[in-house]
Amino acid sequence: MTLTDTIEKVRAETNSSFSTRVPGLQLAWDSTSYDALDRCPRYYQYSIIEGHGLDGEENPHLKFGTIFHSATELYAHERAEGQDHETALLSSVRHALEQTWDFKLSRPWASTEPAKNRKTLLRSIVWYLDKFQDDPLETLILDNGSPAVELSFRFDTGFTTSDGEPILLCGHIDKVVKWNTEIWITDKKTTKMDLDDNYFKQFTPNSQVSIYSIAGIITLSEQIDGLIIDGAQILATGSKFRRRPIPRSQDSLEEWLRDFQIKITEAEAYAKQQYWPMNRKSCGFGRLQCQFRPVCSAEPAMRSEILNSAYPKRLWDPLIPR
Amino acid sequence: MANENLTGALRGSLQLIESQDSGNPTDPAETSPLREAVPDSLDELFAKVNEAFGQGLPSAVTDETLYALVLRYRAEALKWEQDEQIKRDKPKTPRVNKKSIAEALELDI
Numbered sequence: 081m082t083l084t085d086t087i088e089k090v091r092a093e094t095n096s097s098f099s100t101r102v103p104g105l106q107l108a109w110d111s112t113s114y115d116a117l118d119r120c121p122r123y124y125q126y127s128i129i130e131g132h133g134l135d136g137e138e139n140p141h142l143k144f145g146t147i148f149h150s151a152t153e154l155y156a157h158e159r160a161e162g163q164d165h166e167t168a169l170l171s172s173v174r175h176a177l178e179q180t181w182d183f184k185l186s187r188p189w190a191s192t193e194p195a196k197n198r199k200t201l202l203r204s205i206v207w208y209l210d211k212f213q214d215d216p217l218e219t220l221i222l223d224n225g226s227p228a229v230e231l232s233f234r235f236d237t238g239f240t241t242s243d244g245e246p247i248l249l250c251g252h253i254d255k256v257v258k259w260n261t262e263i264w265i266t267d268k269k270t271t272k273m274d275l276d277d278n279y280f281k282q283f284t285p286n287s288q289v290s291i292y293s294i295a296g297i298i299t300l301s302e303q304i305d306g307l308i309i310d311g312a313q314i315l316a317t318g319s320k321f322r323r324r325p326i327p328r329s330q331d332s333l334e335e336w337l338r339d340f341q342i343k344i345t346e347a348e349a350y351a352k353q354q355y356w357p358m359n360r361k362s363c364g365f366g367r368l369q370c371q372f373r374p375v376c377s378a379e380p381a382m383r384s385e386i387l388n389s390a391y392p393k394r395l396w397d398p399l400i401p402r
Numbered sequence: 403m404a405n406e407n408l409t410g411a412l413r414g415s416l417q418l419i420e421s422q423d424s425g426n427p428t429d430p431a432e433t434s435p436l437r438e439a440v441p442d443s444l445d446e447l448f449a450k451v452n453e454a455f456g457q458g459l460p461s462a463v464t465d466e467t468l469y470a471l472v473l474r475y476r477a478e479a480l481k482w483e484q485d486e487q488i489k490r491d492k493p494k495t496p497r498v499n500k501k502s503i504a505e506a507l508e509l510d511i
Contacts, residue, residue, distance in 0.1 A: 170468045177463070181455045188452055199444065206475040318482040 105351035108248040110398035111288035120359035132391035140193035160227035217257035228256035232401035250398040275322035290336040
């Protein structure tokens with residue numbers, strides 16, 4: 081292995097969101113890593129610090145959602161550049177066909193999820209873009225002329241570790257829109273679930289909604305009223321779309337920040353002790369059980385072997401823009 | 403207008419990073435000089451697409467083929483909406499309250 085290869089290997093295995101002074105102390109947080117810590121410190125250790133079990137490439141739900149996002153983003157860019165609906169739609173369709181082709185194996189994407197496959201993805205893209213071609217949610221145009229879509233953000237929260245290292249919040253905003261006179265951030269969600277009241281209830285309280293609302297206020301210097309969840313229900317025979325605003329008041333955002341500061345203090349304590357305890361009330365059972373239950377159920381001496389053999393690794397670094 | 407109380411708790415060093423366009427522009431689709439016969443069914447259209455991709459020629463998929471795909475999906479959307487409307491219009495069977503009926507008939511259920 082050459083020196084360059086070694087440097088690249090170390091870079092690939094190093095998570096830039098973590099402190100170089102205190103191993104396991106995360107400095108740059110996003111909603112995924114924060115939710116993991118909130119759920120259970122041990123779950124956080126396995127999934128974020130060690131990177132087990134987050135293999136997005138093999139997850140059909142993540143692949144479906146990622147391409148749905150990128151296809152609709154491409155459409156938004158083309159419309160902002162003056163293209164008509166049909167032209168922009170064809171570009172999105174072509175993009176999605178390319179993204180769902182395995183050029184190495186020379187075959188189409190073989191999804192393991194019956195309702196989320198190449199055909200239903202294309203269907204969802206066409207139906208969604210046709211439905212919202214005259215979207216009442218007007219995409220904001222940034223000062224540089226680009227549409228405010230797929231924006232990665234990071235900002236200093238003003239909190240620090242006990243050693244003075246700054247704590248950042250990061251994320252990736254789908255779109256910023258103007259709805260009547262108000263500014264909202266939209267976030268697309270693809271799901272098999274019914275887009276009913278129960279579905280939308282999960283977004284309050286919800287850290288992702290709070291983080292994005294704060295980010296919108298800080299990065300755009302605009303009064304952000306909250307998030308609009310742009311839901312797409314994907315069924316084997318059709319796709320349904322429904323949107324709902326999820327407001328956030330200043331008080332609720334201040335409360336979230338206060339909770340965040342305390343949680344980060346806990347994260348630092350775990351890192352300094354190099355021990356992340358289990359939250360045994362989060363293990364669950366049946367279909368809702370934690371994916372690491374087989375690990376935590378085993379004897380401590382066996383856990384490392386189980387993790388390395390059964391849970392593929394993927395680096396989760398909030399500082400890497402999507 | 404910025405939220406003063408909220409931003410007061412946060413330091414200013416922020417960075418808004420506009421991501422790279424995640425679209426993957428490819429070679430522009432070459433329009434066939436001959437107007438090809440476009441198959442009707444979704445499966446046939448995907449077979450046509452897959453054939454071109456399989457030969458390593460994604461740009462050989464013409465806009466006509468893509469548009470035929472879009473039209474097929476639009477036809478599906480119309481059918482879906484009709485079926486959904488039929489479901490919505492279908493009169494709901496009134497729920498039978500067995501206990502009330504039993505009481506009316508003085509049956510012991």
